[in-house]
Amino acid sequence: MTAPVEEVAAANLAGRLHPSQRRIVLNFTFWLCLVVGGIAAVVCVVLPTATNVFEGPNRAQSIGTYPFIVVLALVCLGLCVRRYRDLHKPLTVVTGWAHDFGRSPITDAYPIGLRFEKGTTHTMQRCEVRVGGKTYNTDLETWQKIKPERNNTLCLYPKTKLVINVIPS
Incomplete structure (x- = not known):
């Protein structure tokens, strides 16, 4: 309606x-960033605690990749927070x-x-x-x-x- x-x-x-204009602010980009950031955040928590990915033959690659996943999660979720805060400004x-x-x-x-x-x-x-x-x-x-x-x-x-x-x- x-x-x-x-x-x-x-x-x-x-x-x-x-209220009918919320979709302009919370558009496809917002939802995509939320999904990607959420997956990256889950990987940041689950990867070191539930797997032994940091102990094995590919240890150096895993440790080198981890900061990029953390930065991806922070950037995506930061963009989502910024857009969501705009709803109330x-x-x-x-x-x-x-x-x-x-x-x-x-x-x-x-x-x-x-x-x-x-x-x-x-x-x-x-x-x-x-x-x-x-x-x-x-x-x-x-x-x-x-x-x-x-x-x-x-x-x-x-x-x-x-x-x-x-x-x-």
Whole structure:
């Protein structure tokens, strides 16, 4: 069930994330990092305690690999914690004139800069939004909601570079 657009916009303009928007923050990347980090954490605990992998002919390889597994677990779980903490932080709301730069590089001459680069056989398409000196890569659906050459209101998380909602003004 989708929430009414007005209800979502009102929550975002108040600086809050609407419950229907949690999937934007806790997306596929979050769940993939959680699974990989969880498996790596389990391996870090189970490997030295339940097996004798550090005592045998491959002892040096096992000891050399172990720090990489620990770092992988810490990085993945750290990214998950960072994303999860964003659920409870206030949104940053930016209102300003949006300018479409076309294929040329985006500058900070306008409060909101837009750039779309069509993909070729060797590259993927890129939908870029530049706000407050930071460039956000968005999906095509979110990028198309921003109306060029007029005022728009963007609700975003600057630290994780997520555009949560676009409200044309």
